[in-house]
Amino acid sequence: MGRCTVLGAGSWGTALAIVLADNGHEVRLWGHRADQIEEINEKHTNDKYLPGIQLPDAICGYYQLDKAIEGMDIIILAVPTGAIREVLQKMVPFLTKRVLICHVSKGIEPNTLKRISEMIIEEIPEQFLEDVVVLSGPSHAEEVSKRLPTTVTASSTNILAAEKIQELFNNQNYFRVYTNPDVIGVELGGALKNIIALGAGISDGLGYGDNAKAALITRGLAEIARLGTKMGANPLTFAGLTGIGDLVVTCTSVHSRNWRAGNLLGKGHKLDEVLKNMGMVVEGVRTTKAAYQLAKRENIEMPITNAIYNILFNNFPPKHAVEGLMGRNKRQELEDLYLISKQSNG
Numbered sequence: 024m025g026r027c028t029v030l031g032a033g034s035w036g037t038a039l040a041i042v043l044a045d046n047g048h049e050v051r052l053w054g055h056r057a058d059q060i061e062e063i064n065e066k067h068t069n070d071k072y073l074p075g076i077q078l079p080d081a082i083c084g085y086y087q088l089d090k091a092i093e094g095m096d097i098i099i100l101a102v103p104t105g106a107i108r109e110v111l112q113k114m115v116p117f118l119t120k121r122v123l124i125c126h127v128s129k130g131i132e133p134n135t136l137k138r139i140s141e142m143i144i145e146e147i148p149e150q151f152l153e154d155v156v157v158l159s160g161p162s163h164a165e166e167v168s169k170r171l172p173t174t175v176t177a178s179s180t181n182i183l184a185a186e187k188i189q190e191l192f193n194n195q196n197y198f199r200v201y202t203n204p205d206v207i208g209v210e211l212g213g214a215l216k217n218i219i220a221l222g223a224g225i226s227d228g229l230g231y232g233d234n235a236k237a238a239l240i241t242r243g244l245a246e247i248a249r250l251g252t253k254m255g256a257n258p259l260t261f262a263g264l265t266g267i268g269d270l271v272v273t274c275t276s277v278h279s280r281n282w283r284a285g286n287l288l289g290k291g292h293k294l295d296e297v298l299k300n301m302g303m304v305v306e307g308v309r310t311t312k313a314a315y316q317l318a319k320r321e322n323i324e325m326p327i328t329n330a331i332y333n334i335l336f337n338n339f340p341p342k343h344a345v346e347g348l349m350g351r352n353k354r355q356e357l358e359d360l361y362l363i364s365k366q367s368n369g
């Protein structure tokens with residue numbers, strides 16, 4: 024039995040705590056709002072984030088961070104990307120031994136352009152960090168909390184650490200965990216798909232059809248793989264669960280907050296208003312900024328990301344952005360694949 028603390032009592036942290044409790048582990052769930060933790064401990068619900076779901080009694084809610092991590096071996100970091108550094112910095116003074124940190128968030132930090140595993144390595148002193156693992160894949164919290172079949176991938180530069188997290192979370196009834204040693208590819212696939220999901224939502228909001236969505240998913244994957252490969256990812260990772268798998272689920276599911284936000288933007292709502300009403304994190308907005316900066320730094324063409332950036336931050340009407348994409352210079356479809364195979368062959 025593992026002893027683990029989930030930091031972040033939102034939709035995903037709570038859904039993962041359910042998996043861990045179902046697997047018989049000791050699970051502490053930390054949240055920064057006392058009223059929510061009281062609800063988790065007394066009613067065994069988390070109604071704002073997972074309405075209608077009864078939590079296993081074994082999940083213990085904690086409001087104080089020091090108590091939540093005291094004596095624990097594994098920490099699951101499940102706060103939005105924008106809160107990662109703050110939570111890590113708050114946690115450091117309370118660490119007394121080495122911990123394995125598994126993060127489950129999907130984003131890239133604007134300006135520093137760091138992936139989450141890089142932020143963890145920067146913030147946690149070496150003597151307290153056993154290893155870093157990322158758990159990612161096509162996995163809406165709403166479905167996992169109902170114990171519907173789901174597959175994800177655990178990735179670490181240390182395969183033994185990835186296997187430890189695989190063992191911790193794998194549940195033969197509904198939660199199947201693979202491993203993959205390509206941390207860069209797994210983290211980038213999970214983060215960048217949110218930009219394309221915003222685009223898919225915008226497309227649906229504009230009243231475009233399935234052809235447009237298929238185009239966004241396919242050409243979106245091409246630009247994700249182009250950037251990812253340049254940054255050192257294994258191109259094959261983008262054909263897996265954390266690439267095309269997560270892209271499909273996020274672009275086509277009504278559960279996706281990124282798709283829903285995009286849908287409202289496509290219908291003419293303003294970004295501020297959309298984010299205010301969502302009540303949950305829409306990671307794709309910050310990640311669009313980061314990816315736009317990364318594409319410039321790496322000198323990689325990312326036309327869909329550019330179009331979404333212009334809609335979000337330069338007030339481009341969505342229809343004009345689509346016209347811009349359709350009117351680009353004519354191309355050979357498989358140019359990316361040639362480039363990727365050239366790069367991977369050195």
Ligand SMILES: NC(=O)C1=CN([C@@H]2O[C@H](COP(=O)(O)OP(=O)(O)OC[C@H]3O[C@@H](n4cnc5c(N)ncnc54)[C@H](OP(=O)(O)O)[C@@H]3O)[C@@H](O)[C@H]2O)C=CC1
Nearest residue numbers: 032033034035036055101102103106128129163164303304
């Ligand atoms: N939901 C999903 O299906 C999945 C989500 N993810 C990823 O997981 C990460 C978390 O997302 P998710 O749980 O969905 O987000 P939610 O918006 O559902 O919940 C976010 C949680 O983090 C808390 N939080 C925000 N800022 C802080 C802070 N500074 N300190 C402490 N707690 C904070 C929020 O608290 P408060 O209630 O006070 O706002 C809330 O409990 C994201 O990166 C997302 O992409 C990955 C796979 C699936």
Ligand SMILES: O=C(CO)COP(=O)(O)O
Nearest residue numbers: 160161162163279280281
């Ligand atoms: O990452 C997710 C599913 O795999 C959740 O996507 P959203 O953040 O768009 O809801």
